[in-house]
Amino acid sequence: MSGRWYGPGVVAVVVLATVGACGTPSERRDGVTAQLTRFERALDAGQRQRLCAALAPSTREELEQSTKRRCAQAIGEQNLPAAGAVRRVDVYGEQARAVLDHDTVFLAHFPTGWKVTAAGCRPRPQRPYQCEIKAG
């Protein structure tokens, strides 16, 4: 099911005779998976600078404001789980969700590539995920 609905979205665009320039669904899913892998490796290795570099600007800003500390210091104190293997990736336009064995991570596409907007997320019925780190 990974990225399944981005393709039909492109079909809709073809109907409208517009030109897509955002990469194929599989390329975008690969981009999400690659960034996710970098994030999880940095988490395993305790590489805080790399973890911060993988965060979306608004998520990093929220983390620094809520803890009143620099990102590299604050992120080590967050209760981010060892996520395990990737079970599923959903990509819709500029947003993505990756479901792993022990975590769910949200990402968004920026000019510099995919960035993590929320991590350490747990599902809640009928409500947004509850996340350890997220944008404000």
Next chain:
Amino acid sequence: MTPPPEHGGDTAPPRRRARRFLRHNGLGLFFLTTFLLALAGQAVAGHAEFNNQLVSDGMAPLDFGAYLASSDFAVDVTENWQSEYLQFFLYIFATVWLLQRGSPESKELDRAGTESDQDQLTGRHAKEDSPRWAAAGDWRGLVYSRSLGLVMGSIFLLSWLTQSVAGVAAYNEQQLRRLQAPVSWAEYLSAADFWSRSLQNWQSELLAVASMAVLSIYLRQRGSPESKPVGASDSATGTEG
């Protein structure tokens, strides 16, 4: 858009031919041009609105080309297309059977139904200049006799399908931005977003048709084929000016 040329049409000077082409096709050209201008305007305004949402959510704005290729633009366009074609499809089929006393949009009160071959110039009543399939007594005649409604109905269904496909992608993109789980296409078909987009367009189209059918009983537009002649009686049905 252009029916067969009139006699002597090919021998006229090019400038005169062009003027005549514009005069003979003014209605179609006017609406096609204003459609394209309105679509371009919608794209510009929609791009600005979408980027306002993205920036306020802490996301990167999209460039114009990416917005044109987005599901957000696609669903906004197709939700209007489907309702317009539904309106015309229903109007074309409903006016075969349903009448409105005094309305130029209605047939005369004794002509409800698909009418005879003689009235419709079909089968053996087809004339020399009738379309070829109008004379056919087989499936071609059946299809051609309903081709306007069938094409309008097909475009409606395709537009509505496209709305649902683009709609679920746009909806899920927003869901993910709000840290909520995406839904499947089947789930989206029963979602409030899909029906809200569909019904808000349908109600306005149906109101416009009802208004046209009833207001044209009492009101006139001099020179318009959509109106009765100004001096025609309010009770005159099926007469166009």
